[in-house]
Amino acid sequence: MTTSLQKTSIHRTVLSNGIVVLVAENPVADIVAARIFIRAGSCYETKEQAGLTHLLASVLTKGCDGLSSLEIAEKVESVGASLSADTTSDYFLVSLKTVTSDFAEILALAGQILRQPTFPQMEVELEQRIALQDIRSQQEQPFTIAFDQLRSAMYADHPYARSPLGDETTMSSLNRRDLEQYHQTHFRPDNIVISIAGHISANDAVALIEKVFGDWRVPTHQPQPVLYLPELEVKPQITITPQQTQQSIVMLGYLGPSVNSVDYGVLKLLCTYLGNGLSSRLFVELREKRGLAYEVSAFYPTRIFPASFVAYMGTAPENTKIALTGLRKEVDLLSSNELEEESLQSAKNKILGQYALGKQTNAQIAQIYGWYEILGLGVDFDWEFQQTIASVSALDAMETAERYLREPFVSLVGQQDAVYGAIA
Numbered sequence: 001m002t003t004s005l006q007k008t009s010i011h012r013t014v015l016s017n018g019i020v021v022l023v024a025e026n027p028v029a030d031i032v033a034a035r036i037f038i039r040a041g042s043c044y045e046t047k048e049q050a051g052l053t054h055l056l057a058s059v060l061t062k063g064c065d066g067l068s069s070l071e072i073a074e075k076v077e078s079v080g081a082s083l084s085a086d087t088t089s090d091y092f093l094v095s096l097k098t099v100t101s102d103f104a105e106i107l108a109l110a111g112q113i114l115r116q117p118t119f120p121q122m123e124v125e126l127e128q129r130i131a132l133q134d135i136r137s138q139q140e141q142p143f144t145i146a147f148d149q150l151r152s153a154m155y156a157d158h159p160y161a162r163s164p165l166g167d168e169t170t171m172s173s174l175n176r177r178d179l180e181q182y183h184q185t186h187f188r189p190d191n192i193v194i195s196i197a198g199h200i201s202a203n204d205a206v207a208l209i210e211k212v213f214g215d216w217r218v219p220t221h222q223p224q225p226v227l228y229l230p231e232l233e234v235k236p237q238i239t240i241t242p243q244q245t246q247q248s249i250v251m252l253g254y255l256g257p258s259v260n261s262v263d264y265g266v267l268k269l270l271c272t273y274l275g276n277g278l279s280s281r282l283f284v285e286l287r288e289k290r291g292l293a294y295e296v297s298a299f300y301p302t303r304i305f306p307a308s309f310v311a312y313m314g315t316a317p318e319n320t321k322i323a324l325t326g327l328r329k330e331v332d333l334l335s336s337n338e339l340e341e342e343s344l345q346s347a348k349n350k351i352l353g354q355y356a357l358g359k360q361t362n363a364q365i366a367q368i369y370g371w372y373e374i375l376g377l378g379v380d381f382d383w384e385f386q387q388t389i390a391s392v393s394a395l396d397a398m399e400t401a402e403r404y405l406r407e408p409f410v411s412l413v414g415q416q417d418a419v420y421g422a423i424a
Contacts (some may be wrong), residue, residue: 006172010379011202017216018190020373023205024197024365032103032198033362036094037374040186043089043159043227049178051131051166053087056179058127060085065116069123079348081106089160090304091374097363100199102210111212119179128171135165149239150411153281154253155306157230182421189216190224190256195370197362232306238410238421247294248320248414250327251312254405259302259375265388266400267309270334275311282330286313292323304375317418324422334401338394348389
């Protein structure tokens with residue numbers, strides 16, 4: 001089944017084994033980038049195995065049937081290519097980029113790694129030690145502490161509550177057999193999207209994918225993994241960690257909708273207006289005008305499940321209380337005052353401009369369309385998102401803020417007197 005979708009130049013093909021192939025032809029540069037998405041992010045881990053997909057991403061490219069870590073590296077580096085693995089909450093990712101003439105060779109290598117990893121014991125133990133060092137290092141970073149406790153409060157037993165690294169207990173308990181079982185369960189053709197962009201025709205790209213992955217069969221004895229996650233039944237609360245730091249971290253979190261919601265685009269626009277860049281409302285009001293913030297920003301990630309809308313700032317300990325009040329006031333204004341038309345249009349221009357700049361390279365193009373496909377949105381979401389942003393009215397923005405941005409979860413990290421004094 002092959003179709004050319006309207007409003008985009010993406011060719012979409014579904015192989016007989018279920019692999020979805022997306023191809024964006026771009027002959028401008030003699031480069032091909034590919035992104036291989038697997039429905040196997042950290043949401044698919046058990047609580048007891050938190051950090052498993054991070055460890056899997058770290059060791060996947062360190063050995064496959066017939067090749068050692070060094071031999072894989074030499075194959076990639078000898079042609080100046082790149083090949084790596086990564087994981088997120090919602091999906092697992094293998095990325096590669098080469099000149100066009102080497103694409104077939106590196107794609108075949110990626111297929112070998114993806115289908116027949118060996119997880120060498122020494123590599124597993126090394127990456128485990130590195131992950132444990134990262135976990136310990138993050139326990140000393142005020143921002144990470146604040147975000148971890150906010151995430152834990154907002155998501156309770158949901159996987160989004162956990163760090164992608166897991167914790168020292170879970171990471172230490174993982175072993176090679178866990179990696180093999182997880183790989184066997186989730187790495188299957190009907191769980192995969194391959195997105196390609198660059199100097200290659202759609203027919204040639206699909207033929208290469210067929211050659212490398214066409215004989216990969218769906219396991220008949222094992223159904224496709226399905227996520228059954230708990231409903232979020234949480235109430236806003238204040239969490240505090242006293243720490244002897246040079247600054248306080250003040251963080252507000254609001255439970256927002258997933259990417260599938262009609263309100264997703266509106267909240268993305270509000271996040272841009274509130275905390276994206278030097279012209280954002282938070283930066284101008286709290287840093288430039290009042291001098292309260294060392295750093296101040298907002299973010300609202302794209303997620304399959306309910307996402308967190310977060311506004312935060314770093315401030316001097318003696319300013320913690322007024323910083324918390326000021327941050328809360330700026331978010332509250334979104335649901336009580338309509339944005340001026342000039343401010344609304346400026347935020348639209350910024351988000352749409354940044355969105356366009358994020359689709360310039362072949363790697364970016366392969367990423368964004370594969371991402372939309374693996375999230376279940378389809379490649380037309382690219383056009384739909386931009387249409388949504390362009391059509392948001394000031395009233396839409398205010399009503400959406402009223403729905404989601406009223407009662408925050410609060411996370412504070414800093415000197416004891418400062419953080420407890422902020423809520424007194």
